[in-house]
Amino acid sequence: xxxxxxxxxxxxxxxxxxxxxxxxxxxxxxxxxxxxxxxxxxxxxxxxxxxxxxxxxxxxxxxxxxxxxxxxxxxxxxxxxxxxxxxxxxxxxxxxxxxxxxxxxxxxxxxxxxxxxxxxxxxxxxxxxxxxxxxxxxxxxxxxxxxxxxxxxxxxxxxxxxxxxxxxxxxxxxxxxxxxxxxxxxxxxxxxxxxxxxxxxxxxxxxxxxxxxxxxxxxxxxxxxxxxxxxxxxxxxxxxxxxxxxxxxxxxxxxxxxxxxxxxxxxxxxxxxxxxxxxxxxxxxxxxxxxxxxxxxxxxxxxxxxxxxxxxxxxxxxxxxxxxxxxxxxxxxxxxxxxxxxxxxxxxxxxxxxxxxxxxxxxxxxxxxxxxxxxxxxxxxxxxxxxxxxxxxxxxxxxxxxxxxxxxxxxxxxxxxxxxxxx
Numbered sequence: 001x002x003x004x005x006x007x008x009x010x011x012x013x014x015x016x017x018x019x020x021x022x023x024x025x026x027x028x029x030x031x032x033x034x035x036x037x038x039x040x041x042x043x044x045x046x047x048x049x050x051x052x053x054x055x056x057x058x059x060x061x062x063x064x065x066x067x068x069x070x071x072x073x074x075x076x077x078x079x080x081x082x083x084x085x086x087x088x089x090x091x092x093x094x095x096x097x098x099x100x101x102x103x104x105x106x107x108x109x110x111x112x113x114x115x116x117x118x119x120x121x122x123x124x125x126x127x128x129x130x131x132x133x134x135x136x137x138x139x140x141x142x143x144x145x146x147x148x149x150x151x152x153x154x155x156x157x158x159x160x161x162x163x164x165x166x167x168x169x170x171x172x173x174x175x176x177x178x179x180x181x182x183x184x185x186x187x188x189x190x191x192x193x194x195x196x197x198x199x200x201x202x203x204x205x206x207x208x209x210x211x212x213x214x215x216x217x218x219x220x221x222x223x224x225x226x227x228x229x230x231x232x233x234x235x236x237x238x239x240x241x242x243x244x245x246x247x248x249x250x251x252x253x254x255x256x257x258x259x260x261x262x263x264x265x266x267x268x269x270x271x272x273x274x275x276x277x278x279x280x281x282x283x284x285x286x287x288x289x290x291x292x293x294x295x296x297x298x299x300x301x302x303x304x305x306x307x308x309x310x311x312x313x314x315x316x317x318x319x320x321x322x323x324x325x326x327x328x329x330x331x332x333x334x335x336x337x338x339x340x341x342x343x344x345x346x347x348x349x350x351x352x353x354x355x356x357x358x359x360x361x362x363x364x365x366x367x368x369x370x371x372x373x374x375x376x377x378x379x380x381x382x383x384x385x386x387x388x389x390x391x392x393x394x395x396x397x398x399x400x401x402x403x404x405x406x407x408x409x410x411x412x413x414x415x416x417x418x419x420x421x422x423x
Contacts, residue, residue: 011243021181028177029173051073052153059153074099075099083160123141126139135160135161137161142154224271236411237400262315263315314339314340319345321341324339369392
């Protein structure tokens with residue numbers, strides 16, 4: 001069990017680490033992508049400033065000489081594989097200059113179609129796009145007068161990010177992602193022994209609490225057994241019978257856990273019944289029997305405030321109901337009787353029949369099964385009786401008649417270990 005828990009913790013940590021790594025990797029990728037492209041955008045703007053400064057000279061002194069100087073600056077940017085096209089507009093949006101690199105008409109047309117929705121707004125702006133795996137950035141910004149700050153023109157250009165810069169961008173992004181993933185995985189590996197140690201301590205506390213709870217139901221069952229029959233043997237046997245029948249039926253583990261609790265505590269309410277009635281050797285009067293019936297209600301009152309015992313109520317309250325509706329206290333009928341109560345009713349009666357009591361000798365196995373069969377469909381669930389017939393003889397041979405509590409306790413502890421994970 002311990003190895004399984006360790007494997008589960010390790011697996012969950014690894015899966016969690018991988019998941020977090022992927023999520024952080026994506027986040028880092030997006031953040032790095034934006035940061036690097038923002039840096040590229042700033043680089044583009046720095047290049048545009050060179051052009052806009054010369055435009056200011058032209059605007060202040062519009063001559064062939066100043067226009068020629070402006071064209072030279074623009075051409076220099078084109079020649080150095082920075083911009084593939086540059087356009088300059090005056091303050092009335094009349095285009096003054098348009099320059100592009102040689103043999104770029106087809107590329108410019110394709111880029112124009114991609115940037116068609118990106119129009120001049122009078123604000124600094126840029127937009128990115130890819131063509132054949134190459135990154136292009138369109139830049140638009142107003143050119144302002146250095147003194148008054150008014151708009152005196154507009155710059156528009158498409159910048160080509162060189163291949164070496166693209167490789168650098170990709171490498172930076174990959175490095176950032178791998179570094180973040182490595183840190184997460186390393187943290188996960190370092191956390192494993194710490195979490196394992198904490199889980200070990202938690203498991204110890206859980207086992208201690210579980211054992212304390214098991215001891216509680218044993219003690220409560222023993223208390224009423226000592227008062228009623230003087231022995232725990234009946235409690236032990238009916239619990240074993242009930243679990244075996246539940247297994248045959250295919251009951252789920254949580255339901256069997258509840259059945260075990262209920263089997264131990266089924267008669268806990270008898271603590272509230274007076275000795276005059278509880279220990280009366282002869283037959284009870286009608287009034288006495290009505291009082292005795294209340295032990296199921298008293299049992300619920302005793303355990304209902306204990307959260308761990310809440311699921312035992314089905315057996316404690318309803319184990320005297322009968323399949324035909326003639327039982328007590330609710331007179332439930334058929335499948336309206338909780339499953340665990342229907343299972344326990346068979347085990348309880350079978351053990352009573354096959355055990356000695358102060359007022360009777362134990363019936364034989366065959367006689368007891370014959371009596372059970374008479375209650376098929378009236379007292380007991382027919383489907384459950386059919387299942388019990390298949391296993392009764394084997395279980396009877398193992399434990400019926402055993403009064404040695406230590407021997408019975410070993411049988412019972414094996415079931416408790418199986419269903420409550422007690423090691």
